[in-house]
Amino acid sequence: MIRGGLVLMALLTCAAGNPCVAQTLAHLAKQGAATQLIVDGHAYLILGGELANSSASDLNYLQKLWPALEGAGLNTVLAPVEWDQIEAEEGRFDFSVLDGLLLQAGAHHLHVVLLWFGSWKNSMSTYVPPWVKHDFKRFARARAADGVAQDILSPYDLASAQADARAFAALMAHLKSADLKRTVILVQVENEIGMLPSARDHSAAADAALAAPVPQALMNALRTNREHLNPILESLWAAQGHRTGGSWADVFGAGAAGEEVFQAWGFAAYVEIIAKAGRAVYPIPLYLNVALNRPGKLPGEYPSAGPLPHLFLVWKTAAPDIDFIAPDIYFADFVGRLDQFAAGNSPVFIPEAGHVGDAAASANILYAIGTRDAIGASPFSIEHLEPHDALIGAYAMLHQLAPLILAHAGQGEMRGLRAPVAYDGTVNQAPQIVDLGAIRFTANFVDPFTASDKQDVASHGALLIQTGPDEFVAAGKGVTLAFADPAGKFRIGIEQIVEGQYQDGQFVAGRWLNGDESHQGRLLRLPPDAWSIQHLKLYRFQ
Numbered sequence: 001m002i003r004g005g006l007v008l009m010a011l012l013t014c015a016a017g018n019p020c021v022a023q024t025l026a027h028l029a030k031q032g033a034a035t036q037l038i039v040d041g042h043a044y045l046i047l048g049g050e051l052a053n054s055s056a057s058d059l060n061y062l063q064k065l066w067p068a069l070e071g072a073g074l075n076t077v078l079a080p081v082e083w084d085q086i087e088a089e090e091g092r093f094d095f096s097v098l099d100g101l102l103l104q105a106g107a108h109h110l111h112v113v114l115l116w117f118g119s120w121k122n123s124m125s126t127y128v129p130p131w132v133k134h135d136f137k138r139f140a141r142a143r144a145a146d147g148v149a150q151d152i153l154s155p156y157d158l159a160s161a162q163a164d165a166r167a168f169a170a171l172m173a174h175l176k177s178a179d180l181k182r183t184v185i186l187v188q189v190e191n192e193i194g195m196l197p198s199a200r201d202h203s204a205a206a207d208a209a210l211a212a213p214v215p216q217a218l219m220n221a222l223r224t225n226r227e228h229l230n231p232i233l234e235s236l237w238a239a240q241g242h243r244t245g246g247s248w249a250d251v252f253g254a255g256a257a258g259e260e261v262f263q264a265w266g267f268a269a270y271v272e273i274i275a276k277a278g279r280a281v282y283p284i285p286l287y288l289n290v291a292l293n294r295p296g297k298l299p300g301e302y303p304s305a306g307p308l309p310h311l312f313l314v315w316k317t318a319a320p321d322i323d324f325i326a327p328d329i330y331f332a333d334f335v336g337r338l339d340q341f342a343a344g345n346s347p348v349f350i351p352e353a354g355h356v357g358d359a360a361a362s363a364n365i366l367y368a369i370g371t372r373d374a375i376g377a378s379p380f381s382i383e384h385l386e387p388h389d390a391l392i393g394a395y396a397m398l399h400q401l402a403p404l405i406l407a408h409a410g411q412g413e414m415r416g417l418r419a420p421v422a423y424d425g426t427v428n429q430a431p432q433i434v435d436l437g438a439i440r441f442t443a444n445f446v447d448p449f450t451a452s453d454k455q456d457v458a459s460h461g462a463l464l465i466q467t468g469p470d471e472f473v474a475a476g477k478g479v480t481l482a483f484a485d486p487a488g489k490f491r492i493g494i495e496q497i498v499e500g501q502y503q504d505g506q507f508v509a510g511r512w513l514n515g516d517e518s519h520q521g522r523l524l525r526l527p528p529d530a531w532s533i534q535h536l537k538l539y540r541f542q
């Protein structure tokens with residue numbers, strides 16, 4: 001299994017003329033059913049944004065972006081660090097750009113999630129140093145089925161894995177000694193790993209590995225996780241009679257789907273070499289991101305063998321030093337995609353929650369936090385956020401609510417509400433029924449008091465938090481809530497609805513909304529044109 005990374009480590013940092021101060025590394029910890037990210041000794045909600053790939057490679061360019069990022073309401077920025085930039089010459093490391101990034105982020109009160117662009121970025125090996133690119137004999141390339149070399153390092157080349165691991169360990173050692181403020185809270189290992197244009201690498205080393213026996217660790221995992229196997233992996237194994245040994249073709253078949261399982265193990269074993277080397281030096285949480293596949297596509301028609309849901313068992317078995325797997329979700333069917341990643345004890349994090357400017361992004365984030373106890377999310381290309389973007393208002397609201405969210409995570413006291421959207425963009429506008437506490441809520445995503453042609457239902461979403469026996473906080477926009485007794489014994493009425501805001505974790509009351517705004521006590525309404533926080537208290541009568 002991929003370890004939860006529950007590493008709490010106090011480091012002593014000493015500045016000239018100052019006493020040593022104990023610093024606590026960012027780590028993961030359980031609270032109820034949730035896994036939370038702990039930063040500076042407290043649970044932390046990532047309200048993030050990921051920079052475009054090249055924005056952090058030049059400090060002068062980066063310097064111009066911070067005021068806009070800070071003004072957008074971020075508390076965390078996701079930024080790449082490139083292997084080719086820190087080790088342009090083998091064995092000689094230059095961390096000046098990284099140091100500048102951390103200094104600039106700290107000056108604007110932002111934490112950083114580092115993205116290691118090492119052997120692979122979006123499947124390709126475009127960020128490896130020149131000395132790796134030119135020496136294709138020492139650092140072998142993957143090959144397509146026709147034998148043509150690809151611009152992808154082969155995961156079956158130990159020399160490449162070791163070179164990447166040395167660079168990653170040097171990076172982590174530098175963070176340990178130079179990042180005394182612990183600005184970096186997570187590190188992503190590689191970026192969207194996957195094999196193209198075939199399901200597996202066809203290099204000579206890969207062919208030899210394919211003919212070798214399936215590792216015993218994977219066979220043991222298959223046997224001990226029978227009831228939890230992904231249906232795709234189970235069907236491949238079942239088609240071979242649940243073989244308990246033999247080559248990869250013997251156990252998973254000789255087709256592209258079986259080859260993808262083999263390639264996933266190759267990628268994961270390579271990543272484990274890198275992650276293990278980095279963790280040994282500086283054990284902050286490590287994660288993988290993954291590019292998701294489109295419906296109906298076969299292995300080789302998408303970046304294959306990455307840490308996709310049907311390959312979780314393979315990746316978690318081969319790469320135990322990775323703490324969790326995080327989906328990059330650019331497709332409209334966000335809810336269904338995220339739900340595939342929510343099983344088990346790993347935290348939920350969406351490092352690329354669509355492109356910046358996506359109208360549905362804020363509703364998706366509310367769903368992820370409320371229903372899946374997400375540690376955070378991060379739209380991509382955040383420096384292109386426009387002043388009118390809905391994300392700014394959503395993040396301002398979530399900043400206020402963060403203490404409440406973190407206190408209730410994992411306790412079964414939160415729900416995220418949004419209308420599910422299909423892959424083709426079709427919005428399911430049907431009301432949803434949610435039981436929370438002893439109340440049954442009916443959530444409608446079409447505002448009854450606004451013309452339908454003035455609404456973008458896909459952007460409507462809400463967060464519902466139970467704060468007492470019949471008390472709740474509802475926050476969001478474009479959602480109305482009606483109330484009922486699940487047992488049908490009582491009628492449920494509104495004692496009070498108060499609009500307000502949170503300051504330093506305390507609710508500051510504003511307007512009282514018991515009249516027209518609640519349709520004379522029939523519902524709670526979060527208008528579709530602005531983000532709203534409302535405190536709701538219900539009562540029972542017969």
